[in-house]
Amino acid sequence: MPPFDPVTARLVVAVSRYGSIGRAAEHENIAASAVSRRISEVEARLGVALFDRSLQGVRLTPAGETYVAGCREILREIADLHTEMVDFAIGTRGSLRLACTSSALSGRLPELLATFAESHRGISLDIQEMSASLALGAMDDGQADIAFVADNNDVGRFETEMFEDDNVLVLCSPEHPLAERLRSGRPIAFDEVAQHEVVGIHHSGALDRLLSAAAARSGRALGERVRVETFPSLVRMVEAGFGIGFLRSTSLHLLAGTDVISVRLSDDWAIRKLLAVRRRSSPLSRPIREFLALARKSHVPLG
Missing domain, CATH: 3.40.190.10 (Periplasmic binding protein-like II)
Known part of the structure; x- marks a missing residue:
């Protein structure tokens, strides 16, 4: 058996993480053909298939899962050794x-x-x-x-x-029905704002999970009048009066120079x-x- 190759091991782990040779190659700044060749070579040496390949991407075989777990452990030990040497x-x-x-x-x-x-x-x-x-x-x-x-x-x-602190804020324009309430600066409950139309965002991060879970608990379906791609766009659409929006307090700087009013949600789940x-x-x-x-x-x- 040839010696352990940490470069190939890192590539195998990256492919398993992204489920795609192309995405792993892009992340590791290496040609996809080189990644594919290294995986094929290690599979040939081991005598087992590490990945099932399809048009949708790749996924680990049972043997691949064992191999990747071992690679991760060795790569962690290498990283820890490097840190100790520093x-x-x-x-x-x-x-x-x-x-x-x-x-x-x-x-x-x-x-x-x-x-x-x-x-x-x-x-x-x-x-x-x-x-x-x-x-x-x-x-x-x-x-x-x-x-x-x-x-x-x-x-x-x-x-x-x-x-x-990364609390969840609700936003509205100065002309919105919620504006007077939000100007008070007092935290407001999600149920008090959930009936208003929302500017949604194409995003699958922590904020979306929080809002979806809160809506499910309250038995509400958030009405989206418009959906945007980024948080700066969300702020602009809220300012233009297309609905309320939700933002994390780490993004509060996006409100600078706007008339948008914001206040923290009072729900426990929104205190993040x-x-x-x-x-x-x-x-x-x-x-x-x-x-x-x-x-x-x-x-x-x-x-």
């Missing part, structure tokens, strides 16, 4: 790998990273924006040091700490937190320790 140096060099949701990159994280980079010029920052599920998968695979995800994700297997997530027992390099210390020092909870 601390043997003076500490002025190293890297910080972050897997971030869009919500995280809409809040205080960019400014925090700029502050960190200014005082740690020898530290390279690898910042990747992805969905929460992919961010947590990157943690499992040892591809990130810290992930930033909302607290309604399954994070029980990780070490977590609160990074930022953005978490900094790490693998349990993974070593803490100096860059990770100092970044987390800066994050704790600079955090100011919202009222």
Whole structure:
């Protein structure tokens, strides 16, 4: 049996994560044909098929599931060994790998990273924006040091700490029937706003899951007059009077320069937190320790 090849192992894990050779190749910045060739070669050496291939993509065979689980464990050990070696140096060099949701990159994280980079010029920052599920998968695979995800994700297997308030807000235009109520600044219950038409968004993130679950519990179907692709577009359509909208407090800056009125939802499910997530027992390099210390020092909870 040839020696373990971490590059091929990382590609196999990436293909299993994305369910597509093309998407994995794009993420790993390598030609899809090269990924396919490496997988075929390792399958030939092992004498088993790791993936079932179809027009819809690829999925792991039972043998592939076992192989990927082993690859992940070895890749985590390699990542941990690298992290431990960093601390043997003076500490002025190293890297910080972050897997971030869009919500995280809409809040205080960019400014925090700029502050960190200014005082740690020898530290390279690898910042990747992805969905929460992919961010947590990157943690499992040892591809990130810290992930930033909302607290309604399954994070029980990780070490977590609160990074930022990320409450759910309801928005309306100054002419909307809810405007006077929202101007009071008092948090409002979801049931009080759910009967109004909503500006929806083509998005499958944490906010959508929260709103869908809340609507199901209240027995309501949210009426969507219009649907947009991005949160800036949502704010513009709300401002134009097409309905109410919902936004996370990390995106509150999008309201700057608009007449849109916002207030926090009072429901327990809408009082959310953005978490900094790490693998349990993974070593803490100096860059990770100092970044987390800066994050704790600079955090100011919202009222």
